[in-house]
Amino acid sequence: MEALANNFQVLFQGLALGSIYALVALGFVLIIRATNVVNFAQGDFAMLGAYMMVACLVGAGLPYWLSFLLALIGMGVFGILFNYGVYFPLRHRGFLPVLISTLGASIFLQNTVLAIFGAQPKRLDNVIQGGVQIGSVFLDSQYLVILAVTMLMVAFQYFFFEHTLVGKKLQATSQDKDMARLLGIPVALMIAVTFIYSAVLGGLAGVLVGPVLFVSIGMGSIIALKAFAATIIGGFGDVKGAIVGGIFIGVVESFAAYYISVPYKDAYAFMMLFLVLVFRPQGFFGEKVSEKA
Amino acid sequence: MRMYLLCALATGVATSLIGLSAVAADPIRIGLVSEITGPNAEAGSYTINGAKLAAEEINKKGGILGQRVELVIEDNQSTNPGTVLAISKLGGRKDIPAIIGPIRSTQTQAASPTIAKLGIPTMIGGSDPSLTRVNNRWLFRCRPNDLYSSRVIADFGANSLKLKKWAVVHSTDAFGSGGSKALLDALTAYGVEPVLVQGYTNNSQDFTPVVLAIKKSGADIIGSYMTTSQDLGIFAKQLRQLGVNATWVGSASIVTDTAMKLAGDALHGTYGVADFNPDANEEATAFSKMYRAKYKLEPDVYSSWAFDAMNVIATALNSAKDTKPESIRGAIVGLKNWKGVEGIYNFDEQGDGLRGYNIVKNDNGKLVFVKHINFEK
Numbered sequence A: 001m002e003a004l005a006n007n008f009q010v011l012f013q014g015l016a017l018g019s020i021y022a023l024v025a026l027g028f029v030l031i032i033r034a035t036n037v038v039n040f041a042q043g044d045f046a047m048l049g050a051y052m053m054v055a056c057l058v059g060a061g062l063p064y065w066l067s068f069l070l071a072l073i074g075m076g077v078f079g080i081l082f083n084y085g086v087y088f089p090l091r092h093r094g095f096l097p098v099l100i101s102t103l104g105a106s107i108f109l110q111n112t113v114l115a116i117f118g119a120q121p122k123r124l125d126n127v128i129q130g131g132v133q134i135g136s137v138f139l140d141s142q143y144l145v146i147l148a149v150t151m152l153m154v155a156f157q158y159f160f161f162e163h164t165l166v167g168k169k170l171q172a173t174s175q176d177k178d179m180a181r182l183l184g185i186p187v188a189l190m191i192a193v194t195f196i197y198s199a200v201l202g203g204l205a206g207v208l209v210g211p212v213l214f215v216s217i218g219m220g221s222i223i224a225l226k227a228f229a230a231t232i233i234g235g236f237g238d239v240k241g242a243i244v245g246g247i248f249i250g251v252v253e254s255f256a257a258y259y260i261s262v263p264y265k266d267a268y269a270f271m272m273l274f275l276v277l278v279f280r281p282q283g284f285f286g287e288k289v290s291e292k293a
Numbered sequence B: 001m002r003m004y005l006l007c008a009l010a011t012g013v014a015t016s017l018i019g020l021s022a023v024a025a026d027p028i029r030i031g032l033v034s035e036i037t038g039p040n041a042e043a044g045s046y047t048i049n050g051a052k053l054a055a056e057e058i059n060k061k062g063g064i065l066g067q068r069v070e071l072v073i074e075d076n077q078s079t080n081p082g083t084v085l086a087i088s089k090l091g092g093r094k095d096i097p098a099i100i101g102p103i104r105s106t107q108t109q110a111a112s113p114t115i116a117k118l119g120i121p122t123m124i125g126g127s128d129p130s131l132t133r134v135n136n137r138w139l140f141r142c143r144p145n146d147l148y149s150s151r152v153i154a155d156f157g158a159n160s161l162k163l164k165k166w167a168v169v170h171s172t173d174a175f176g177s178g179g180s181k182a183l184l185d186a187l188t189a190y191g192v193e194p195v196l197v198q199g200y201t202n203n204s205q206d207f208t209p210v211v212l213a214i215k216k217s218g219a220d221i222i223g224s225y226m227t228t229s230q231d232l233g234i235f236a237k238q239l240r241q242l243g244v245n246a247t248w249v250g251s252a253s254i255v256t257d258t259a260m261k262l263a264g265d266a267l268h269g270t271y272g273v274a275d276f277n278p279d280a281n282e283e284a285t286a287f288s289k290m291y292r293a294k295y296k297l298e299p300d301v302y303s304s305w306a307f308d309a310m311n312v313i314a315t316a317l318n319s320a321k322d323t324k325p326e327s328i329r330g331a332i333v334g335l336k337n338w339k340g341v342e343g344i345y346n347f348d349e350q351g352d353g354l355r356g357y358n359i360v361k362n363d364n365g366k367l368v369f370v371k372h373i374n375f376e377k
Helices: A002-035 A042-059 A064-090 A095-117 A141-163 A165-175 A177-182 A187-213 A219-234 A239-259 A265-279 B002-025 B041-060 B080-092 B105-118 B146-160 B174-189 B208-217 B229-241 B257-267 B282-295 B301-320 B325-334
Strands: A131-134 A137-140 B028-034 B069-075 B098-100 B122-124 B139-141 B166-171 B196-200 B221-225 B247-250 B271-274 B338-340 B343-345 B356-363 B366-374
Touching: A002 A042, A002 A137, A002 A141, A002 A165, A002 A187, A002 A219, A002 A239, A002 B208, A042 A064, A042 A095, A042 A187, A042 A219, A064 A095, A064 A187, A131 A141, A137 A141, A141 A165, A141 A187, A141 A239, A165 A177, A165 A187, A177 A187, A187 A219, A187 B229, A219 A239, A219 A265, A239 A265, A239 B208, B028 B041, B028 B080, B028 B301, B041 B069, B041 B282, B041 B301, B069 B080, B080 B098, B080 B105, B098 B301, B105 B139, B105 B174, B122 B301, B146 B174, B146 B221, B146 B247, B146 B271, B146 B356, B146 B366, B166 B174, B166 B208, B174 B196, B174 B221, B196 B208, B208 B229, B221 B229, B229 B257, B282 B301, B301 B325, B301 B338
Parallel strands: B028 B069, B028 B098, B098 B122, B122 B139, B166 B196, B166 B221, B221 B247, B247 B271
Antiparallel strands: A131 A137, B271 B356, B338 B343, B356 B366
């Protein structure tokens, strides 16, 4: 009975952390699809979102829901700035300059936040205090919120991309920019929208995970590393893959830490990555595209 | 002819006077390697505060060897390579007789060969015992090493609290594994065989497996060597959430201001070893008063060790009478019962200055001084 309870506890933690990886991975994937570039600042979007939340909630003393909303709106605005500051000027220069530009943005963001907020990690309260106790299993309320919001986001994402015109335009842009342009889709605008959406997603992940992991400058980098592994495991640039990959990594590392060894916890994610690259290089959902190689 | 001679003489005197005044105006520069950027920048700012406060006080009392003291601060970006670079940079200046080095064991380990090559007396705060056992004559530890923190943890838990079922939780970095190894040795001396020894890597986002292992082991006391405040906070929260109520005696990180703020009530009732506590001795009380007045912050170990390190350097330089490395080393080792804010210093040949720790209790978010445990050897 106790073994069952422990397994359930481990599964729960894995699912919740995996959901955070998934949210950040989703941001990665959307930008990869729109621009063919890995955004190395994606983890810092989460960090920035969490700090915006801290600024509104703790700094300005606003109510939780308003702080939450303002942090997400703030991230949307930031997405626009990021698009025009980091991506847009280099968009015709190919893959590498943009990649390095995002790397630079990451360093810039971390040190700007450091300069503004100081290096001391900040505490954020749970959305709802406490949690649910079932026997010896404790479900932290924040983890429950994370799971619920991730599911909502996945549903929203599906609806948005498959059933709205903007979503379809975004899809068209990511599939073939020239064709999309010929059809009269404003490609630059669509890419800007992608950045906004990715920034909000990243910020959301940060705001959600802040109460659990605390808000610190380095929080984004830790999550981003796992999320990046998730995007590759799921299939580079695949939306379903990002979600499944993120949750897969969360659950595997949680169980492996419990059953095999705790100190090697971070290694499991990358061991999975290695195995997937060897045996299924295109990832879970990726398609084999020979001409891309 | 006589006129000419007089002129020459006057010029000579004037030149030497100019030379003299240039020496007098030239301050004594002490290097400080600290974490200004990177994940530990918060601790770094406390270290800089402590060292600056000490330098100010020293200057008020007439400086070092009659000259003003000035800090030359280098950022190590909270990394090992950054530390090596910062030390090399300070060493390359040639005008720095002593350095306040890193407080992290892993950074000290990385920079140790460079320090040995430069031959500049360097104060360190890393508490891994092995740091002063590597034939490096230039390292001087201004904190008690983990052999003592672990002996104090073991003594307090096994002797004062009389608890025998120990779980040892530690980070796998140099500090954590060094500390846990020392704790295991110290416990053996009290006839205690821990029921669980559990390592984890820094920045673990989830401690559920660790907590479940502790639960399963049935431990009644936890001894911990954890490095970052975030890890400590997450572990503390999950420990209490999953219903583990064992007594917890942690290494210094458990009683840092940040860890206590992050973890909140999850850390209430825990004990920690602290090299520094405002109520531990007169020097500590006086230092705390100055620190609070100047920075409007509570002083902690990151600031107190740097304050002591700066003062040890000043005292040693003043009694050495010159700035040669050998003289400084001799003066540091020659310090007898020197009273610092962290306790009474007696440096041995290996460079270890302190041999005791305070035990403090987190009483509803306030640190209460419990006792000072000191060892002769």
